[in-house]
Amino acid sequence: MTTTLDGKVALVTGGARGIGAGIALRLATDGADVAITYLRSADRAAAVVKEIEALGRRALAFPADSAEPDALREAVDRTAAELGRLDILVNNAAVFPVGALDEVDADERDRTIAVNVRGPYVAAQAAARHLGDGGRIISIGSNVGERAVFPGLALYAMSKTALAGLTRGLARELGPRGITVNLVNPGPTDTDANPAHGPNAGAVAGFTALGRYARPADIAATVAHLAAPEAAYVTGAVVNVDGGFTS
Known part of the structure; x- marks a missing residue:
């Protein structure tokens, strides 16, 4: 059976668990x-690699700290080299710091910016060398970037809001090459x-x-749509898959 992404190769950062694993399996x-x-x-x-292979697809897993630019570049380049090409980059890896303004230390601040902001930029920069016409860069942000309803989220919200600017800037820069962002x-x-049944889940x-x-599959469905040929005219967009959290 022919499917929408036949012949494509994707890299999903932070794809071993949670939303990232859901995206990897859907692609x-x-x-x-x-x-x-x-x-x-x-x-x-x-385990994710085995599930992908059970679907009849090739799969690889690389240990890589998204705070380390060299590790990210190596993961991008190895994907293209070992799987023959790169068509889709999903910037999913992130850290989620929570703490009052006067409680966040310099190490946590710098690591959050390194993983959540610099990481997607570095990965996109590396991927752009491999992506051709029809290439896709899709980053995973957060509803908190649009609406921080609890205190202690300033650092995380800042880091995720930065992705909107990155997305719009890259869409303009890479659009002439047929790459959407x-x-x-x-x-x-x-x-x-x-977890949906955690101590604060009811309030959230x-x-x-x-x-x-x-469910992770709900997020993955939107990513899969943006990765597909049918979404070739969607770029520079911010898509909230948040159950109306920001409405």
Whole structure:
């Protein structure tokens, strides 16, 4: 059966768990060969690779700290070299700091900016050398970048808001080459790091219009659409997949 991403190759940073794993598996389901990066979750990365291979697709997993530019560039270049090309980059890896302004130390501040802001820029810069006409760069932001409803989220909100500027700037720069660049802002999503039945989940879900958490598959469906040929005229867009959190 022909699917929308047959013959394509994708790299998903932070693809071993949560939203990243959901995206990797959806892209593979739609026909792409997929590489992922991970930091500490080697066993989970191996499990995602096995699931992708069970779908009949090629899969790779690279250990890479998104705070380290050289590691990101190597992951991009290895994906293109070992899978033969690169068509889709999904900037998903992120850290989620929470703390009052006077509690966040310099190390946490600098790592958040390194992973959440510099990382997507470096990965996009490296990927742009490989992407051709029809290439896709899709970054994963956050509803918090649009609406920070609790205190202690200033650093995280700042880092995710920066992705909107990156997306719009890259869309202009890469558009003449037929490469689209978009940003997906998930709302509260049921993952290990943010379970739908966690201690604050009821309050968080209450901020959405739908009154519930998303599944990783809900976010992955939008990413898959933006990666597909049908979305060739969508670029520079910020798409909120947040259950109405920011409405």
